């Protein structure tokens with residue numbers, strides 16, 4: 001065994017050994033897996049489908065892929081809590097299928113007594129419900145404007161640790177909470193790393209329902225967007241950018257989401273962030289620039305940490 005194998009094995013024993021049976025990959029638990037990431041969509045669907053009783057060799061392979069990706073999410077979620085959350089802290093709880101495991105770990109450690117006096121601020125209704133089920137004491141930014149740490153997933157991470165977030169539709173609350181944290185810890189598997197934001201995952205923009213078509217046009221005409229992206233109004237569930245319904249998707253805040261589909265990497269994400277923020281009718285957007293304290297990345301070679 002070389003060093004990377006030892007690290008991977010140690011990590012697996014610590015964070016992943018219960019995953020095959022306990023990470024939630026049962027049909028009754030699929031609702032807890034908050035969003036299926038784009039690269040796993042097909043694998044996960046076949047793995048979760050109750051109708052499939054005889055699996056082909058390919059779908060068994062898909063099942064194995066899904067399991068291992070869930071293991072990776074659990075590893076980073078647990079590690080972020082183990083490394084960064086201490087008793088007495090105010091903690092931001094992210095949203096999504098990776099953040100799910102960080103929330104789970106906080107609940108577990110509070111129950112065992114390993115963590116005490118935690119106050120948590122959830123970034124979505126889904127996360128609030130999960131935290132309440134686990135008995136995690138909750139507060140809001142109204143009473144606690146300063147957080148010690150926030151932990152969340154991301155849809156894309158560029159080499160400068162700028163992020164695209166909001167695939168799960170929680171970008172506004174995520175940004176409001178995470179911007180108030182002393183440390184913002186991002187947890188991803190290595191499929192989320194990219195050379196440039198944009199082409200790998202559409203950039204979500206939360207807009208007011210009032211005159212949303214006008215706002216979409218205005219966004220599409222920005223210098224950083226015009227001729228470079230296609231704005232698509234999110235339909236169906238706000239927690240997925242795959243159209244899965246005929247109604248316009250509505251966020252936890254009662255707003256709509258436009259997903260900006262880019263073919264080429266965004267040349268200047270901070271400039272685009274500033275342009276978007278200046279549009280009247282845009283509430284916020286999924287570009288999280290200069291916010292990251294550390295990214296914990298799970299890959300086939302083990303866990304690594306990147307800092308700016």
Ligand SMILES: O=C(CO)[C@H](O)[C@H](O)COP(=O)(O)O
Nearest residue numbers: 096097098153166168169170
């Ligand atoms: O921004 C988010 C939700 O609004 C999520 O953090 C992001 O979409 C990553 O989700 P997942 O861990 O399920 O891939």
